[in-house]
Amino acid sequence: MTRRLAWAFVTLLALVAAACAKTAYTNRSQLLLISEGQEVALGLQSAQEVLKKEKESGDDLQVERVKRVGQRIAVAANKPDYKWEFRLIEKDTVNAFCLPGGKVFVYTGILDLTTSNDELAAVMGHEIAHALLRHGGERVSMALMAQMGGQAASLALGSSVSPAASQVFNQVYGVGAQVGVMLPHSRSQESEADEVGMILAAKAGYEPSGALSLWRKMDAYAKSKGQNAPGWLSTHPTTEDRIAAIKSKMGAIRAKYYQRQALR
Template sequence: MGERREGVITACGCRRGPVRVSRRNLLAVLASGAALVACSENAATGRSQFAVVPDETLREMADQAWADLINQTPTSTDTAMQARLERVGRRIVQASGRTDLDWRFVVFDRPEINAFVLPNGKVAAFKGLMDFARDDDELAGVLGHEVGHILARHPAERVSQQLAVQVGVGVLQAILANGDYGQHAGEIAGALGMGAVYGVILPYSRNHELEADRLGVDLAQRAGLDPAGAIRFFERMAIEGRKQPEPPEVLSTHPADAHRLAVLKEAVAALPKG
């Protein structure tokens, strides 16, 4: 769940295009950060990450995106709904240990069943989602997922992948333009760019969603809530999703419903009992 706002990629993006930044800025970011963070290991996931964009940079971008959202989108006047989101969200944050961020949880008055997190710890939940989540356990499944994206540093990883593809394709296009294939350089680079999107970025995005699900159920349990709430929530979301056509998993940023539910059930079953 999540969404991309212009100029910043959120932890959990909907099916939208990549961030657009000038090539000069891309090269500067890659050159300055690659040696420091390109091969860092994430403590929450236990795997190494390609992340050349510093978290501080993402948080600065997210601050502006959040300010724009607050100015442009009406917030809910339902104080009980807002209090519920805040109560469950704070429990998840305490369980995560990431109390260093300036977390804020806001219900926006929109009907979509959706939520997203920004790299600066700002969490938006739409009224449609708040109405859809039947209890705190289901809501904890959603918020655990969103906080899980931050623990896993998915925003930095995803933006880094997109920047690397943009820069790599640009460099390749410049090389081709000076060779025998100069007149077709744009078409060749474009085709290779699409290959990178479908072969690298989208699979990583799907893996991010599954990784956040696993972290989310663990956070829900550590927060004293029922981690199976996530299963119940996404089972009903899957039913809701059948009302509209869904692209094949290979063309989607999100895993197929059946795959996602299977991974969720495995994750909940693997949690320590009692």
């Protein structure tokens, strides 16, 4: 190794160390090459794109329901720097997502599959958990590392959003011709979002078993659609393992976080 290369390597290690953070609740180390502020700025920009392309539901009752359940989970998430907003999109696709910064979109296609607010809370808790745990930023960082190698690490020091980061963010969040079609999360991010999503729903007063009935339903729905599982389902592997993991964590989460409330 030449001296120059060695220096580059040491610098890279230092930057990577500086860019390492810990996730809320699960305390996992993660590599983040973009700051939370950059992530939020990109999230807000993407939310504008989504609103330009999608049609909001005119069903006042359901719009209010999504806002009410979402707001309760937002309070549980305790993220005051996020500007929470909950929108119901009129589209028969099984989809929901939360952009960094707190813009949450639920599609009527997924809402129609939920038969209780506990199940709706499981959908929103899961999506809000992805944002809270900065899974998007982590995926952008990994993609940047893969594309740019050592150079990517220097992005961690910049205060403005680099064009490369912005481009990768749009790929990860599916902001383009087809909005809301994201790249799938990793398996570990999925199980983390399941766990933290259940915690948030329970803290908000929703029965955490809503996650169990939701994923059983999703599993059956995905199987009925075969390879053509749309939107949300194509990015969320629903397996026996996942349902077993939810089951195994549910009791402890309920005991620690859930307080039965008479919620509308």
